[in-house]
Amino acid sequence: MNSAVVASEETSIEPQIAYGREFWLAYFAHTALIVCNSSLFRYFDFVSFLGGDEYDLGMITGFGMAGAVLARFAQGTLIDRVGPRVVWLGSLVLLIVALIGHFWVTTIDSPLIYGLRLCYMIGLAGAFGASITSISIKAPKGRSTELIGVLGSSGFIGLGIGPVLGDFIFSESTPLETKIHLMFLVAIAAGGVAFILTFLATWNEPPRPTGHHPSLVKLIRQYHPGWMLVMAFAMGMGVIFPQIFLRSYAKEVGIANIGSFFLVYAVTAFTFRLMTRRLPEQIGVKTAATIGILFLSASLAMYLVVHNPWLLPVPAVLCGIAHALIFPAIIGGGSIAFPKKYRGTGTNLMLVLVDSGGLIGQPLIGAMIAGCRAFDLPSYTITFITMSLLLATIALLNQRFAKPVIAREEELHEVEERSMCANENL
Template sequence: MMAVALLYRYADFVKLLGGTEFHLGWIVGVGIAGSVATRLLIGSWIDRFGSRPLWIGSLLLFAVTCLAHLAVTTYNGPAVYLLHILFYSSVAGINGAAVTFVSHCGPEKKIAEMIGMWGTSGFIGAVLGTQLGDLLFSGAAGIERPEIVEMFVYAAALSLLTIPLAWTATRSEKHAALLPWLRKITRERLSRRAAPASCLCDEEEAADSRDRLATCPTGQPSMWAILRQHNPGVVLAVGVAMGIGLGLPPTFLRPFAAGLGIPRIGVFFLVYSITAVVTRVLTRQWVERYGTRLVMLISLSGLAASVMLFLLVDSEWMLIIPAIGFGCSHAVLFPTVVAAGSGVFPAENRGVATLLMLATWDVGRLVGAPLAGGVLRLARVTGLPPYPTMYVVTSLMLGAVCVWYAVGVFFPKRIPTVEREGELELSPAHRPPLPALDEREPAPAAIASNVQAG
């Protein structure tokens, strides 16, 4: 997280290349599209092979992507978009592997608390990363190439230093191993090639063998089948709204502060992180006490109000005001949304569930970054104050999702019932399916005969 936070000054890199906030929004939005695709593709993969391969591979990709940015010379070429796709794909892999690993470290009712406590380390990394960024750019009169180079090189170095830590953390992970599965496939194929023609199996056996080789080591259904069977519902919309709101500071805080003549943004993320850590410790049992629905509604409402607090900022120290609101909202909302969505899925599909909820966060940023850049550009064209307009529009969007979710919570749809002989029963369209014949309980007569036979 420290390396990611160091790159919160990515807006300075785009500005150095000649771009504006509009271009920044589209670069970030296109890059996050890669993150969404990555999360959806790697969910079942993590369930099969564990977090370690993805975690370490994503850290390597992150480092390579940071160093490749040093060769980019224009803000509107395909290179910057492709590298940003790879960058966010690596971040998605790192976070997905880490969150999935943590979610397996405790019982289901403790998922929110486990993810919340793990996220505390991310806040500490955000503080250190932004402070390092302010230190790198403190001596420059403007945006200079050497500071940009140092930013990317330091981020790559931090990623590489994390690999031994990830390897050590996952040494006791219990998942279906990738190498034994590959060895099994290789042995079967070699034995088939070495067998004489008379010993070859018939077409039906060959088809069964191919199906066996194509089956995942854990025998799990495909990711899309899992998603069709388990649907978190409106929680997905809350995750998208969370991504829109919480995605604003990492992308647009730096140009917003620069427009006000504020050279440093570290104070915002310092207060943000401290507030989040304290709030997360104080509220770690809220989900167990009050339930995910009420906690999500309160925290999403607080996020909508926190966005409006940016309208009060006119100096560096006043960044503390929205930072407190964002820290409280983030600390409560993020683990609650992930836990609410993941709880719908069975434990063996926890990787798909976790990455699906993180994908909603990415979809929010995918929508929010280009939208915010477009609002800023349109506001300048129409003569409106750019950033106040953008913050008001974003807050209204989050408020609309709050109202929608509140209606679903307090006024749920009633399941139709039919009255028969003074009793209420579910209507035929809403009755659960009958179990298979072999799964039904035996009739009393059959039980009696079995007892007598015994």
């Protein structure tokens, strides 16, 4: 293993144990969760139907992301205390209830839409964090980033399905309100499938150990992965664009359907993820993260060449390669800095930074687009160039200044952790 990831883990456990029944149930539960989320990539049509624009879209989604960021701190500790199963299932219930509530939203100015988006994002965040933590805890020694990466490949399958379903729904000649209702019904159905598969995947989850749990601040100070937190923030800013703003950009340049983008994106990311599932361990999570963010930067710049549907695959391929690299390198690579008994806290810390990038990025991008348009400036051109340069700068600084990430083993830190707990009790 490359010195950038130092681990005393042995790989004596056979591969088929790593990819057993529970893993594949979790894999398809995660797929269904992403189908649920990606089928809502036409959320702009819902906002537009209510009389809103990109600014409203950015504010609503940004408010929801704020809730996800705040909730993740509690979710990480809760996962460590009660186990991923409880948090995973509970989060899916909250997500489904929030989606159902959207049928009662009638105006863009209603606090209800903000509250429902908040609950939806908290549910999505909890389910996402719990699924990753569950796989990370059960992974054979030395293979956490690999299994997290393979689990993440399920998301690309969901990413290829959801937007295509959305395009199909909105291509029908039914009234717009009916199309929007169908969009939410598809998301609710996918969320229900995710709940059933999660229930089965976590049926035999072992009980969590009891005892004193160090404070969140103590754990973060002790085990945080340094510059990888900045990279997670950059990841959050970059990956949100196609999910939130591609629909409005496509409308701006006269492209009706966006499903082809996500299909190419998903196929590219899925293929590249499986081809490079051991790459972060081979070249180091630091280098893999840098390369991934640079590809993400390039993908944003390539939107400038998109003026018809046939050019959508250009940024889609680059974005797919980027996502395939940065998810296991940044999320997996950052979380393994925490011992397994605190992996829920570590995983959710990384996801907090990803969500924080989205929290700042969504309203920032929305305001940038709306502001440039108000001054008759090329709104999307300025947005793409600005975001691309920002991400490239962060990636190069990471490669220059970041220290290698160290994979922690619980056995090597038991004395240290007992000391932390003792100090808190003084």
